[in-house]
Amino acid sequence: MNDHPKKSSTHIENKRDSPLAPYLALDLTDEKGILCGKILTDLGGEVIKVERPGGDPSRGIGPFYQDIPHPEKSLYWFAFNTGKKSITLDIEKRDGKAIFLKLVKKADFVIESFSPGFMERLGLGYSTLSRINPRLIMVSISPFGQEGPYKDYKGPDLVVWALGGMLYICGDADRAPVRISFPQSYAHGGAAGAAAALIALYHRKNTGEGQHVDVSAQQCMEWTTAEIVQIWEMNRLKVGRTGQFRVRPTTGARLREIWPCKDGFICFRVMGGQVGAGFMKALVEWMDHEGMCNDYLRERKWEELDLGKVTQEEYNLAEEPIGRFFLPHTKAELLEEAVKRRIQLLPVNTNEDIFNDPHLSIRNFWKELEHPELGTTILYPGPFAKFSEASCGPWRRAPLIGEHNEEVYRGEIGLSQSELILLKQNNII
Amino acid sequence: MDRQVFKGIKIVEFAWLAAGPFIIKYFADHGATVIKVESSTRLDTLRQAPPFQENRPGINRSGWFAKYNPNKYGISLNLNHPKARPIVEKLVRWADIVIESFTPGVIKRWNLGYEEIVQIKPDIIMLSTSAQGQTGPRAQQPSYGAQLTSLAGFVHLTNWPDRDPATVYGAYTDYIVPYFGAAALIAALDYRCRTGKGQYIDVSQYECAVHFLAPLILDYGVNQKVHHRMGNRSPDATPHGVYRCLGEDSWCAIAVCTDEEWKAFCRVLSNPDWTKDQKFQTFPGRKENEDELDQFIEEWTEKFSAEEVMRWMQEAGVPAGVVRNNEGVYGDPQLNARKHFLKLEHPEMGLHTVESLPFKLSKTPSEIKQAAPCLGQDNYHVYTEILGLSDEEFIQLSEEGVLN
Numbered sequence: 131m132n133d134h135p136k137k138s139s140t141h142i143e144n145k146r147d148s149p150l151a152p153y154l155a156l157d158l159t160d161e162k163g164i165l166c167g168k169i170l171t172d173l174g175g176e177v178i179k180v181e182r183p184g185g186d187p188s189r190g191i192g193p194f195y196q197d198i199p200h201p202e203k204s205l206y207w208f209a210f211n212t213g214k215k216s217i218t219l220d221i222e223k224r225d226g227k228a229i230f231l232k233l234v235k236k237a238d239f240v241i242e243s244f245s246p247g248f249m250e251r252l253g254l255g256y257s258t259l260s261r262i263n264p265r266l267i268m269v270s271i272s273p274f275g276q277e278g279p280y281k282d283y284k285g286p287d288l289v290v291w292a293l294g295g296m297l298y299i300c301g302d303a304d305r306a307p308v309r310i311s312f313p314q315s316y317a318h319g320g321a322a323g324a325a326a327a328l329i330a331l332y333h334r335k336n337t338g339e340g341q342h343v344d345v346s347a348q349q350c351m352e353w354t355t356a357e358i359v360q361i362w363e364m365n366r367l368k369v370g371r372t373g374q375f376r377v378r379p380t381t382g383a384r385l386r387e388i389w390p391c392k393d394g395f396i397c398f399r400v401m402g403g404q405v406g407a408g409f410m411k412a413l414v415e416w417m418d419h420e421g422m423c424n425d426y427l428r429e430r431k432w433e434e435l436d437l438g439k440v441t442q443e444e445y446n447l448a449e450e451p452i453g454r455f456f457l458p459h460t461k462a463e464l465l466e467e468a469v470k471r472r473i474q475l476l477p478v479n480t481n482e483d484i485f486n487d488p489h490l491s492i493r494n495f496w497k498e499l500e501h502p503e504l505g506t507t508i509l510y511p512g513p514f515a516k517f518s519e520a521s522c523g524p525w526r527r528a529p530l531i532g533e534h535n536e537e538v539y540r541g542e543i544g545l546s547q548s549e550l551i552l553l554k555q556n557n558i559i
Numbered sequence: 560m561d562r563q564v565f566k567g568i569k570i571v572e573f574a575w576l577a578a579g580p581f582i583i584k585y586f587a588d589h590g591a592t593v594i595k596v597e598s599s600t601r602l603d604t605l606r607q608a609p610p611f612q613e614n615r616p617g618i619n620r621s622g623w624f625a626k627y628n629p630n631k632y633g634i635s636l637n638l639n640h641p642k643a644r645p646i647v648e649k650l651v652r653w654a655d656i657v658i659e660s661f662t663p664g665v666i667k668r669w670n671l672g673y674e675e676i677v678q679i680k681p682d683i684i685m686l687s688t689s690a691q692g693q694t695g696p697r698a699q700q701p702s703y704g705a706q707l708t709s710l711a712g713f714v715h716l717t718n719w720p721d722r723d724p725a726t727v728y729g730a731y732t733d734y735i736v737p738y739f740g741a742a743a744l745i746a747a748l749d750y751r752c753r754t755g756k757g758q759y760i761d762v763s764q765y766e767c768a769v770h771f772l773a774p775l776i777l778d779y780g781v782n783q784k785v786h787h788r789m790g791n792r793s794p795d796a797t798p799h800g801v802y803r804c805l806g807e808d809s810w811c812a813i814a815v816c817t818d819e820e821w822k823a824f825c826r827v828l829s830n831p832d833w834t835k836d837q838k839f840q841t842f843p844g845r846k847e848n849e850d851e852l853d854q855f856i857e858e859w860t861e862k863f864s865a866e867e868v869m870r871w872m873q874e875a876g877v878p879a880g881v882v883r884n885n886e887g888v889y890g891d892p893q894l895n896a897r898k899h900f901l902k903l904e905h906p907e908m909g910l911h912t913v914e915s916l917p918f919k920l921s922k923t924p925s926e927i928k929q930a931a932p933c934l935g936q937d938n939y940h941v942y943t944e945i946l947g948l949s950d951e952e953f954i955q956l957s958e959e960g961v962l963n
Contacts, residue, residue: 149746152753165770169739173746192794193778205781209773256921275919278896284878288791288799292812292880295888297801299728300717306801306810307882310727311716311789317771318917321738326918328745329589333564333923335752341922349899349917356577356729357610358885359900360622363912364610369885370808373718373725376705380609387705387726388714395724397709405604409701438609438616469700476706478714478724481775482785493695495766509780511769515743516692518673519758520750 148174148520153331155239156180156230157214158221161188161313162347163243163271164210165320166327170239171213172514172523178538179214180221180230183557185531195504201531202503208528210320212499212510216529217538218559222252226558230254232543235263239327243271243319246281256342266340267330271319275346285347290315294351299358302373318354319347383442386449388478392460395478400448402435410435412471413452422455485509499527535559563590564923568748571596571654572631573671575603577704577733578764579660579688580627582740586656587630588916588925594650594941595631597934598638599963603628606934612908619907619933626913626931629903633932634941637963638669642956649946651676656744657685663698673759682757684747688740692763704730704764711768712775719790732768739767797845798824801882802857804865810882811865813856813872818842823875828859905930938962 151174157167158180167177179186188210189201196203220226231254234240240259242249249255249270256268270276273285280293291297291309301308326343334340352359358369367379374388376399388395401410410432417423426447456464461477468475477483490496497512513522539545539559553559568591572583580595580603587593597603605624612620636643647669651657657676659666666672666687673685687693690702691710708714708731718725743760751757769776778784793799796816804811815821825834833855838844845852860868865881872879883891889900889912897919902910908930916925942948942962956962 149750169742173742193774193782193784195781197782205777206774209777274893275897278893280873280893283873283880283893284876285880286796286814286816286878288793288801288812288814289878289880292801292810292882293891293893295883295885295891296728297812298810298882298884298887301725302718302722305719305722306791306803308718308725308788308790308801310713311786311792312772312775314771318735318738321735321742322917325585325738325741325745326916326920328742328749329564329585330920330923332745332748333920335749336564339922341920343918343920345918346897347917348893349897349914352888352894352899353914353917354729354731354734355885355888357608357623357626358728359889359912359914360626361610362885362889364612364622365614367610369728371725374723376726378609380614388709388724390723395709395714397706397714397726399703399705403607469697472700474700474702474706476702476710478709479712480715480785480787481712481772481779482783484712484769484772485776485779489691489695489697490766490769493692493763493766495769508777511766511773511776514739514762514767514770516761517743517747517758518760519754519756520747 148522149517150175153238154236155241156233156237157241159241159243159271160186161191162273162316163241163320163323164188165317166241166269166271166323167214168210168212169321169324170327171525174520177214178534179211179216179529181216181218181531183218183220183559208508209510211528212524213526214529215534215538216532217535218532220558221254223558225553225556227252227254229543231262234259234266236542237263237266238331239267239269241269241271241323246272246276260340264340265334265338267327267334267343269323269327269343269345271323271345272347274348276344287313287315290347290351294348295355295358296351299355299369299371301371303371307371315347315351318350319345322350378438380438381440383440383445385437385445389453389456391456391464392458394461396456396461396464396475397478398475400445400452402432402437404433406435407432409473412473416467416471417455422451424451427451497524499524501527503530532559562923565589565591568592568656569654570594570656570658571650572658573666574658574660574688576605576660577627577730578736578740579658581733581737582688582744583658584627585737585741585916588927589923593631595628595633595932596636596650597633598635599934600637602934612911617907622911624931625905625908625911628931629913629927630929631932632937632941633934634938635935635962637961640961642959642961646946646961647671648679651679651683653946654680655684655748657683658688660688662701663687663689663693677757682751682755684744684751684757686740686744686760686762688736688762688764691765693761704733707732707764707768711765712772716786716788718788720788724788732764735768735771736762736764792849797842797849798852798856800853802860804860804868805863806865809865811860811868812880812882814878816878820877824872824877827871827875827877901927903927903930906933
């Protein structure tokens, strides 16, 4: 091991024992890559968000604190920038570039999500940065990747869903395909960027060399489509939209996944085989207990139910009484009993349900972070993993615009007060 | 110089279905030595999941299983057999990382919980990936990605406002966990290099997935706002939708995000009269009249193929994309230029297609050299060459049913 991670003088106390505590990342991303740096900070890395003077454009994305659109009140920004520091810097200006290069010398990672080629045009492409710091790992996150016929295509979330294959298979067959009503593809790109950055870090540990990581959000979204490409390639069958059901392409049987109940919906699959038989019997007992079972369900040999072969008629014999059983119960009632009886049934949750889920609070999932400027604290989704030997963020609220200018410019790269003032006057920072 | 990042890193996989094996794919495709442990009585369930090559079911013929498990040795071992214990201990002693993805509690029945294996190998890194985590009132409730996608809030947000929620195809949250799981494991390896300490990592699929909707969770906490499905609408862009094109079930997504893009969009349509209507001149105006706007657009897109619409829009700088079905994805020029799909040769399936990881590392690109293993395919190699059993021991254990 010949690794000499860059030390920083400004770590906060509880991050010290974290897995990535010694490493420094410069985060130039907009919303297309914003989660990457957030994951690195959660793991203890120091991440400096480099914002253009006036603030990063993703500060304009809602929802907003108290519904007031304001660059210091974006909940989108808050959620994906916890633990980061912020400096403002115009890397498109000559003096800004020079300062950026000084920071690059100290950095382990540069993360960016500009259009492919933009960093090269600024003279800040990987080939240049790696000459200044051969150990640097540069992570580029883009809709379609840095090469290929669509590399210059614009790729907001909906477009990446479309070309990644996930859009076509979501929604009802009689209408247009639909996406999840909150952008997802960039979260995939950013998270993949974090994993890839760490693969590159491990390589550097062994060899001392950095490299360029090129993430495609389209490829990430293709991975979310489960087995549809194999269904085409192996069986030449198409997969369509099936609403609340899943459809076995081989038999065409529509098997219900989303079931209405008293106050919303739940998700449940009738299943056979060894796995299914266990909880199907438990469900039948429960239905019996409430006097809502019938002979068919009681006598069915669930081990023998083969969803690959079952006909619609036969399947409906189970679906119809089960559906009637769920209907008068609330989501909470169904969940409570399903947990007791170890049945694979979970509610269709809203953001409110998740926020109030006792399971998450009992696991100490939520993390309360102070927002002194707003005179309040906000609850955040907590550690994405629980480590026995280390802590995982989030550590502190997202930074204000340029909050760490003084600390980074004076402390880290040793600019004088007058240099700092001059840079401000020239709109570099 | 060897370009395989994780060469020399040894992983034992007691994992099944998508999330766990996919986490390990990040290592397997970058050079780690991975031993996937199954038993004939307890298969990775995905082996029995369609599609099957030539539509003929068989535990070595699932295209779905084939995706997550290339570059892994496959062994069979009957963990319930009393003589399996010394072998498991050899595996753990050999390993840097142990991963398991059973329902919490199950692994402890075989005395393979972290507390036990850390006695065998003090600096072991162990990761458990489960539906809702190792602790908490619902820890032991079994569930798949489909149900977790509902639990984590995605299903409620999918479909039109006047329709009931629709499934997100497949097992969406299974594809969120691997990023976090792989990052956590590599960070733990790095930590072990610096401190000599291994550790235990508890990953909850539910909790990882919630991070992908984090701003909405904050919005409830701060503003008590509940979010609902809204078709393809976006608060920040209009027109923003999926429009019918020429051909059967053929669609193009168009997302106009700026005024500049709106002007370019109108030019692609040759500035028909309706685009000059006062109500469409500003973002709030277009937003207010979005239904009408969508109708006008679809009247135009219906006359052309989705490919044409995408090409004309993108050439003019307007974000647009063909809504690819499974055949279309497989033929997508960009994915193919990125070499996203690879053909592998497999003893039973023959040539079949798998995907590569969604990123390229310039100096150490991922490599897939070997198709997913048949059940027990590598027993002899692993038990004798790697774990050091003699041929006699191997034969005896096989005959006693320990290696089933």
